[in-house]
Amino acid sequence: MVVVETARGWQLGEIVQLFTNHEPGDENLKSVDRKATPRDLLQRQSWQQREGEVIETSKARAIELRLELKVVNAEYSYDGSRLTIFFSTETEEKVELKSLRQDMQKTYAPAMVDLRQIGPRDVAKLICGMGACGLETRCCCKFLTDFSSISIRMAKEQGISLTPTEITGMCGRLRCCLIYEYQQYVDARQQLPKRNKRVMTPKGEGRVVDIIPLQGKVLVEVQELGVLEFLKDEITLMEDSKNEPPKNSGE
Secondary structure (H helix, E strand, O other): OEEEEEOOEEEEEOOOOOOOOOOOOHHHOOOOOEEOOHHHHHHHHHHHHHHHHHHHHHHHHHHHOOOOOEEEEEEEOOOOOEEEEEEEOOOOOOOOOHHHHHHHHHHOOOOEEEEEEOOHHHHHHHHOOOOOOOOOOOHHHHOOOOOOOOOHHHHHHOOOOOOHHHHEOOOOOEOHHHHOOHHHHHHHHHOOOOOOOEEEEOOEEEEEEEEEHHHOEEEEEEOOOEEEEEEHHHOEEOOOHHHOOOOOOOO
């Protein structure tokens, strides 16, 4: 355990890995201040025990002020010098926080109080719990350190059902895992012919009706034989006469 400087003041961190080789950009990293002492650990534990009270007090005051926000968490720095209160809101309008901030500052002085709004994904990360897929611990609170931009196209590219319950996480947003294999599907599809393309197979000429990207296979409808499955190396893309440029009338 070590003492480090973060965006939320001085905090305790845990060393999980040591690197012997320097990488480009390492010079911009902040240095570890010092190794944490038993007194530092006791201080952190003492302030942690007060965070639950902060959450309840903040919630009650927000209700009194009729603010449309949800207090999610509170976090003291290890020495109690800074207090960050995290909240979320479903409205797009800016919430007036001046009164709430002043009240919390008076209540928890001399700590410097900061109110910080977080999004639905960050809320899910803080609350943690079981994932929509059935995993006992959600990816966001297990190993994800930042959130990538997720689009509906990622689900379509992988042939995943677009039913909301199938692609929506506990946060109410598209599941983070939609990006995990997305690039592999994109790369695999680039090596295979598109649907409706004419191809030559060992069984004769046919039309592509579907593909299985990660297996490198193509489903081809061959006349009189029906739909057959072939590896990409077993087929050859044929020239599509419909895509050829029109001939000049004088030829």
